[in-house]
Amino acid sequence: MRKYLIIVGLAIILLVGYFYQQNRPIPVKGYLVTKKDITETIVATGRIDLGNRINMAFQVGGIVDQLFVQEGQQVKAGGPLIELEDSAEKNRLELAKVNYDLALAFMKSKENEVLAEAREIYNQAKINSQTLYDRYLRLYSLVSIGGSSQNEVNNARSEWEVALSKEASAKTQLESLSSGGAVSDDAKARVEQARLQIREAEIALEQKILLSPIEALVYSISKNKGEYINPGETAISIGSAMGFVVADIDEKEHEKIKMDLDVFLSSQAEPNRVYKGKIDRISPSVNPQKGTIEIRVRLDDENVSLKPDAAMTVEIVINETKGVPAIPRSFLVEKEDGHYVWTDQEGKATLLKAINKPLLIGNYAIIDNLPEETVLIEPGNFREGKNIQVEMLTSD
Numbered sequence: 001m002r003k004y005l006i007i008v009g010l011a012i013i014l015l016v017g018y019f020y021q022q023n024r025p026i027p028v029k030g031y032l033v034t035k036k037d038i039t040e041t042i043v044a045t046g047r048i049d050l051g052n053r054i055n056m057a058f059q060v061g062g063i064v065d066q067l068f069v070q071e072g073q074q075v076k077a078g079g080p081l082i083e084l085e086d087s088a089e090k091n092r093l094e095l096a097k098v099n100y101d102l103a104l105a106f107m108k109s110k111e112n113e114v115l116a117e118a119r120e121i122y123n124q125a126k127i128n129s130q131t132l133y134d135r136y137l138r139l140y141s142l143v144s145i146g147g148s149s150q151n152e153v154n155n156a157r158s159e160w161e162v163a164l165s166k167e168a169s170a171k172t173q174l175e176s177l178s179s180g181g182a183v184s185d186d187a188k189a190r191v192e193q194a195r196l197q198i199r200e201a202e203i204a205l206e207q208k209i210l211l212s213p214i215e216a217l218v219y220s221i222s223k224n225k226g227e228y229i230n231p232g233e234t235a236i237s238i239g240s241a242m243g244f245v246v247a248d249i250d251e252k253e254h255e256k257i258k259m260d261l262d263v264f265l266s267s268q269a270e271p272n273r274v275y276k277g278k279i280d281r282i283s284p285s286v287n288p289q290k291g292t293i294e295i296r297v298r299l300d301d302e303n304v305s306l307k308p309d310a311a312m313t314v315e316i317v318i319n320e321t322k323g324v325p326a327i328p329r330s331f332l333v334e335k336e337d338g339h340y341v342w343t344d345q346e347g348k349a350t351l352l353k354a355i356n357k358p359l360l361i362g363n364y365a366i367i368d369n370l371p372e373e374t375v376l377i378e379p380g381n382f383r384e385g386k387n388i389q390v391e392m393l394t395s396d
Contacts, residue, residue, distance in 0.1 A: 029378040030344060030390035033325045033370055040319040040362040042256065046247030046265070046297070046312045053219060055234045058084060060207050064223045069236075071220055072307040075212045081236050082221070084229070086208040093201035100194035107187035115178060122170035129167040132160040212238060219308045239308065245277065245299070247314040248292035256318045257282055263297045268311040276300045279316070319361055325372050326364040333379050341367065344375040349386045 062084030069075050136156040142148040216238040223229050245265055249257055259282065265275045281296035297314065333340040339354040352370070359366040377388060 025347065025387040025389040026382060028380060028388045028390055030392045031327060031331060031376045032392060033327060033372055033374040033376060035323045035325055035372060038321045038324060038326045038361045038364050039317060042249065042253050042316045042318055044247045044249055044314045046245045046314040048308050048310045048312060049244045049246045053237055053239045055237050056081065056210050057232050057234050058207065058210065058229060059231055061229060061231045062208060063228050064225050067221065067225055069218045071218050073218050075216055075218060077212060077215045079212045081210040081212055083209040086205055089201065089205040089208055093198065093205055096194065096197040096201045100198055103190040103194040107191050110187045118174045122174045125163065125167040125170040129160065129163040132156070132163045136160045210235060216240060217308065245297040245312050245314060246294055247297065248287070248290060248294055251286045251291050251293055254293050257295060257316065262317040264315045265297065266313045268313060271313070321361060324366050325370055326366050327370070327376060329360065329363055329365045331376050331378060332358060332365055341370065342377045342379055344377055344388060344390050347387055349377060349382055349384060349388050351384050
């Protein structure tokens with residue numbers, strides 16, 4: 001009898017323990033449903049693309065004297081890039097300017113000499129004309145008293161008229177020379193030759209410096225200061241200053257990619273610095289080797305200085321939904337007859353069925369009939385109606 005009572009007592013203890021375990025709340029993770037902004041993105045790896053690239057070289061050789069830019073730096077159109085040692089060319093230009101000044105001085109002195117001579121000839125012709133005119137008048141006055149013959153008067157008049165013509169000719173010549181005709185062809189030739197020497201020296205000096213033909217970004221510089229560079233050897237490579245990033249997207253995501261979608265980019269060298277842009281080109285064909293489609297992103301800030309070919313993280317914003325009661329997709333329970341979520345109903349685990357198929361956005365799901373402030377519980381190995389003790393997770 002005693003043995004029987006012991007067995008019954010143990011059975012009762014086990015039964016009580018079983019029911020206690022069944023009714024004891026189990027710990028679960030909870031999530032409070034709140035409205036939030038949901039963003040669906042595609043992340044890929046891209047690189048900086050300069051677009052058109054220009055390799056620039058000197059027409060003459062020389063030693064690099066000045067580097068005005070660095071790789072990755074932007075430069076304006078006409079801005080200096082690299083300059084070779086040019087002391088000989090500068091001296092040549094200064095000498096050409098001195099020779100030009102001397103040629104001008106020589107031309108001026110010759111001009112003064114010619115003008116002085118023409119002025120002397122004119123003055124002499126004027127005096128001679130006046131003298132012969134006075135003689136003509138004197139002989140004319142003596143004809144009436146027999147002091148001179150008519151023939152003498154006529155001869156005097158003819159001589160005066162010839163002298164008057166010479167005076168007019170000398171005056172015309174002087175006026176012509178005074179207006180610029182006094183310069184000799186030899187003097188003009190010397191000045192023109194000196195001017196050409198200046199231009200030749202200027203061209204030689206200009207060949208010692210490279211200027212950017214466009215607003216550009218410096219891609220690479222092949223020489224350091226003090227190094228020699230040969231004629232025609234690439235000294236510097238530049239490209240369009242317009243910032244572009246190209247990236248390969250999995251062809252499975254092709255339908256989601258649209259023109260002008262917002263894109264956030266960060267350099268893998270500086271991941272905390274974020275740039276913004278938009279898709280401005282989508283390749284019409286798939287790369288068969290990679291199974292990808294190339295897109296191009298144009299940066300909003302065209303003045304951003306980024307190193308060419310630098311690796312970039314590309315995050316494309318596919319969809320943005322504002323103020324919706326979204327939940328983590330991991331809280332969804334999929335069954336044959338639809339989708340469910342576990343909820344906390346007065347400390348008991350309760351299944352709630354979604355009226356419509358949940359809208360999936362990235363790592364989140366949106367259920368139409370899920371009220372805000374509902375407490376969801378993380379799916380686990382328990383039955384409906386099970387007592388639960390909820391430990392809330394962050395809703396972010």
